[in-house]
Amino acid sequence: MVVPPDNDVIWARSLHHSHNGSPGLGGVSLGVRDGEVLAVTGPRGSGKSTLLHCLSGQLVPQEGEVWFNSVPVHTMGPRLREQLRRDRFGWIGAEPELVPELTTWENAALPLLLRGVSHRAAKKAATEWLDRLDIGPLAKKRPHSLLQSQRQRISVARALAASPAVIFADEPTATLHRAERSQLLRTLTTAARSHGITVVLATHDAEVAALADRTVCLLDGRRVNTVALPAAPDTEGASACSLSV
Numbered sequence: 307m308v309v310p311p312d313n314d315v316i317w318a319r320s321l322h323h324s325h326n327g328s329p330g331l332g333g334v335s336l337g338v339r340d341g342e343v344l345a346v347t348g349p350r351g352s353g354k355s356t357l358l359h360c361l362s363g364q365l366v367p368q369e370g371e372v373w374f375n376s377v378p379v380h381t382m383g384p385r386l387r388e389q390l391r392r393d394r395f396g397w398i399g400a401e402p403e404l405v406p407e408l409t410t411w412e413n414a415a416l417p418l419l420l421r422g423v424s425h426r427a428a429k430k431a432a433t434e435w436l437d438r439l440d441i442g443p444l445a446k447k448r449p450h451s452l453l454q455s456q457r458q459r460i461s462v463a464r465a466l467a468a469s470p471a472v473i474f475a476d477e478p479t480a481t482l483h484r485a486e487r488s489q490l491l492r493t494l495t496t497a498a499r500s501h502g503i504t505v506v507l508a509t510h511d512a513e514v515a516a517l518a519d520r521t522v523c524l525l526d527g528r529r530v531n532t533v534a535l536p537a538a539p540d541t542e543g544a545s546a547c548s549l550s551v
């Protein structure tokens with residue numbers, strides 16, 4: 307058996323997955339280093355979401371292995387995977403997926419409350435992140451009264467407040483305007499770097515990928531060449547893909 311490298315927080319080998327016969331992943335291997343911001347890029351339908359679902363334990367690949375901190379995820383049962391996702395992972399999707407009955411701060415605190423953290427401590431952690439995302443004054447509002455961009459900030463606060471080891475972000479800015487996009491991503495990547503949180507960020511947007519430390523490119527469910535470029539002056543990291551296999 308091949309043992310995952312020690313410094314990879316997430317390590318995947320030869321992932322294959324198809325959705326009812328439609329190919330999703332065709333043999334993807336990758337490692338994500340501790341504290342790294344990794345962008346997974348590629349055109350629509352290239353397998354980015356399928357890959358993030360497999361890496362985060364939401365989906366068990368039909369073939370291949372996924373390891374988190376040298377623990378196999380692909381062999382875990384549904385309950386252990388759910389516990390892993392709740393305790394160690396954060397998820398930010400393109401849509402915020404908030405609980406409509408809960409207020410802003412309750413939504414942001416939800417993962418902590420589900421873990422059994424006290425109401426007071428969960429509220430404090432959630433409120434701190436809501437403040438940092440400039441939506442502290444909306445803490446008592448419910449999602450339906452907020453703008454899409456404000457709701458998406460709640461989902462970012464929710465992911466960060468839980469202090470996860472890894473945040474998976476699947477096209478987190480797809481529904482936002484350009485200015486909003488940049489601010490939200492910079493807050494996410496800066497906060498992750500300062501707190502040692504690893505981020506796996508799926509995007510088809512080169513500008514978004516440029517905020518990452520490294521880029522892995524997918525095409526038709528397979529990895530294609532990654533080319534590291536020198537950091538541009540206005541980005542924290544930069545990378546680009548050449549779409550040749």
Ligand SMILES: Nc1ncnc2c1ncn2[C@@H]1O[C@H](COP(=O)(O)OP(=O)(O)OP(=O)(O)O)[C@@H](O)[C@H]1O
Binds near residue numbers: 328352
């Ligand atoms: N639930 C599903 N049922 C059937 N086919 C699916 C399903 N999810 C994904 N696929 C197919 O698997 C392939 C990879 O899709 P996936 O969503 O992983 O790619 P993606 O790069 O994230 O695309 P996008 O940017 O559009 O979200 C596509 O051909 C897609 O149509």
